[in-house]
Amino acid sequence: MRTQVAIIGGGPSGLLLSQLLHKKGIDSVVLERRSRDYVLGRIRAGILETGFVGLMREAGVGERMDNESYVHDGTLISYGDEEFEINFKEHTGTSVIVYGQTEVTRDLYDACQQDEGRVLTEVSAVMPHDLKTDAPYVTFMKDGKVVRLDCDYVAGCDGFHGVSRQQIPEDVRREYEKTYPFGWLGILSETPPVHEELIYANSERGFALCSMRNENLSRYYVQCPLTDKPEDWSDERFWEELKQRIPAKHAANLITGPSIEKSIAPLRSFVCEPMRWGRLFLCGDAAHIVPPTGAKGLNTAASDIHYLYHGLVQFYEQKDTEGLDSYSEKALARIWKAERFSWWMTTLLHRFPDQTEFDLKIQRAELEFLRSNEAAQKVMAENYVGLPY
Ligand code: RFL
Ligand code: PHB
Numbered sequence: 001m002r003t004q005v006a007i008i009g010g011g012p013s014g015l016l017l018s019q020l021l022h023k024k025g026i027d028s029v030v031l032e033r034r035s036r037d038y039v040l041g042r043i044r045a046g047i048l049e050t051g052f053v054g055l056m057r058e059a060g061v062g063e064r065m066d067n068e069s070y071v072h073d074g075t076l077i078s079y080g081d082e083e084f085e086i087n088f089k090e091h092t093g094t095s096v097i098v099y100g101q102t103e104v105t106r107d108l109y110d111a112c113q114q115d116e117g118r119v120l121t122e123v124s125a126v127m128p129h130d131l132k133t134d135a136p137y138v139t140f141m142k143d144g145k146v147v148r149l150d151c152d153y154v155a156g157c158d159g160f161h162g163v164s165r166q167q168i169p170e171d172v173r174r175e176y177e178k179t180y181p182f183g184w185l186g187i188l189s190e191t192p193p194v195h196e197e198l199i200y201a202n203s204e205r206g207f208a209l210c211s212m213r214n215e216n217l218s219r220y221y222v223q224c225p226l227t228d229k230p231e232d233w234s235d236e237r238f239w240e241e242l243k244q245r246i247p248a249k250h251a252a253n254l255i256t257g258p259s260i261e262k263s264i265a266p267l268r269s270f271v272c273e274p275m276r277w278g279r280l281f282l283c284g285d286a287a288h289i290v291p292p293t294g295a296k297g298l299n300t301a302a303s304d305i306h307y308l309y310h311g312l313v314q315f316y317e318q319k320d321t322e323g324l325d326s327y328s329e330k331a332l333a334r335i336w337k338a339e340r341f342s343w344w345m346t347t348l349l350h351r352f353p354d355q356t357e358f359d360l361k362i363q364r365a366e367l368e369f370l371r372s373n374e375a376a377q378k379v380m381a382e383n384y385v386g387l388p389y
Contacts, residue, residue, distance in 0.1 A: 003029040005312060006138045006151040008126055009158030010039060010119055012101060013284030013301040015108035017155055018118060019059040020309045026316050029149055030119040031126050031140055033158075036109055039121075043188055043261050044101040046211050046219055047072075047198075047295035049386030050094050052302040055309075061107045069099035070214070072197060075384070077349075077371075079202040079364065081247045084371040091374075091381035100213045101298055123147075128154045128167055132278035152279070153324075155308060159285040160270070168277040180267035180291060180346060181353050182206070185224045185233055187259040193218045194246070194254045200293075200349055201246045202367065207293075207350045208245035221292075223350055230262045238262075267291035267346065269339055275328040281308050288335050290342035293349060299386055300338045304331045306389050334387060341383040 005021060007014045010032025018028045032039065048056075048069070056062045073089035089095050112119045126140040137150045156164025165173070184207075193212035201208040206223035213219060222241050224233075235258055243251040270289040275282045284301030307330050311323030348366055352359070370376045 001029070001147060002150045003027045004151060004316070005153050005155055006128070006136075006149050007031065007155045007157055008128065008138065008164050009156070009162055009286065010034075010036075010109075010121065011157060011159055011284065012105050012108065012298060013286075013305055014155065014157035015105065015112055015119070016055060016059060016302065017157065017283065017305050017309060019061060019108055019111050020055065020305065021312060022112070022115070022118070023058070023060055024313050024316070026312060028118065028155075029151075030112065031123050031138065031149075032119065032121045033123055033126065035121050036113075040102055040106055040109070042102070043186070043219075043263070045292070045295065045298035046098055046100050046213060047299075048097050048099050048104070049299045049302070050096070051306065051386050051389055052299055053097060055302055055306060056104070056107070059108070059111070061111045064103070064107055065097075065099050068103070068214070069097040070212075071095050071097055074197055076195065076197050076199045077202075077367070078199055078247050078250075079367050080204070081249075082371075083199075083247050085197070086370075086377050086380055086384070088381045088385050091378040092385050094385045096295070096385055098212060104298070126158075126163060128156075128164065128280060131167060131280045134279075136279045153312065154280045156280055156282045156286045157284055160289055162286050164280060164282055164286050165272055167280055168272070168274070168282075172274070172277065174273045176269075176271045176273070178269040178343070180269075180350070181226065182223050182350060183226050183228070183264045183266045184209075184221045184292060185228065185230065185238070185262070185264050186219065186221045187235070187238055188213070188261040189218050189220070189257045189259050190216055191218050191255045191257040192216055194250050199246055199250060200345075202349045202363070203245040204351070205241065205245050208242055210242075210246060210250070224264060226266060228264060230264055233262065235259050265292070267293075269343055271332070271335060271339060273328070273332060275304070275331050276324075281324075281327055283308060287331075288339070290339055291346045292342075293345040294338070294342035294384065296338040296342050300335055303334050303386075303389050307331050334389070337383070337387055
């Protein structure tokens with residue numbers, strides 16, 4: 001088999017890249033080790049920046065998103081019973097939208113799978129080869145047979161646990177990592193959201209987040225110890241804990257119901273440098289992870305795809321490799337700023353096991369400064385809606 005761009009991983013990064021290239025007449029094949037239903041069953045991000053929205057439209061898959069998403073002009077931040085709003089629209093002129101990763105991935109699968117053979121699911125033993133030559137290829141197993149896919153370039157979109165990053169030799173690859181001593185327990189429930197905007201809550205019992213997918217589907221999170229298991233948390237225990245972490249006036253309005261999904265995710269900051277090695281380009285979670293507090297995971301994946309897509313178009317249309325040559329540098333410059341913002345929001349809003357009384361006073365002072373200072377609010381708003389590509 002031959003294609004122009006072999007894409008390892010059929011999550012949002014890989015599918016978005018494939019669909020954007022397709023619109024420009026550039027061939028790609030996506031190799032995904034799971035089934036489509038498995039990928040669509042993963043409940044993850046919910047907030048999309050306008051940059052992401054623009055890419056979905058450019059890929060020709062923006063219609064359902066434009067009809068069914070919800071525009072959010074701001075967010076609430078609370079500490080104890082105190083709360084304040086950060087108005088994104090006022091400070092930046094832009095907003096974010098709520099449209100779940102599940103929906104993004106579904107729209108992309110529907111578009112990509114219109115082309116027979118562009119997305120191959122349930123493949124195994126995926127392995128890129130000869131990445132430092134002009135003739136790289138990827139081998140994999142499909143239906144019990146070994147297949148060879150020749151290509152010009154390989155996009156490593158296979159998430160944090162994929163094979164792509166490991167292809168960069170250890171003496172070239174540098175990895176920067178910070179783990180946090182807690183996780184997020186998240187639930188999805190078919191109940192109306194407690195408030196029209198998201199609520200990021202700092203409380204003495206730990207962080208909580210009230211988010212949503214639509215008017216009858218809510219997504220809530222509470223900070224929990226890494227040793228906890230979802231089975232330790234009955235729905236009742238979850239709701240009781242959430243109520244104690246958000247301001248009383250919202251707790252009084254909270255409509256509870258059975259959870260339809262419950263999972264715990266650890267929090268991590270991680271960056272791999274460089275993001276290019278020979279003909280391999282890493283994108284999204286394959287190259288970097290942020291804690292979810294700033295809602296940047298999926299959005300940083302999208303900015304990588306933006307840079308790589310433009311680099312590939314420049315190569316195929318003008319035989320110019322400038323965009324590909326500067327990919328790693330451009331992508332990393334934006335990533336590190338998103339890493340900083342996600343780390344900052346995580347530090348501002350969570351309880352850390354080793355926090356001293358002094359640390360707590362500083363955290364409180366920072367919240368009060370943000371509450372009262374327009375410049376600080378503008379900085380937060382600019383980062384939250386997404387820095388320019
Ligand atoms: P993904 O979504 O992990 O997709 C990678 C795909 O590659 C496949 N794969 C392979 N395929 C072939 N061969 C191999 N060897 C392969 N190894 C892996 C996988 O099956 C998968 O389909 O990465 P991508 O596309 O870069 O997208 C990134 C986003 O998914 C991610 O940044 C966000 O979901 C992060 N994230 C969250 N971000 C937010 O902004 N808000 C959230 O609330 C939020 N919650 C989450 C999250 C990530 C989580 N993970 C990764 C554990 C919750 C969780 C649990
Ligand atoms: C979500 O709705 O899942 C969500 C929203 C905002 C975040 C993280 C997750 O910061």
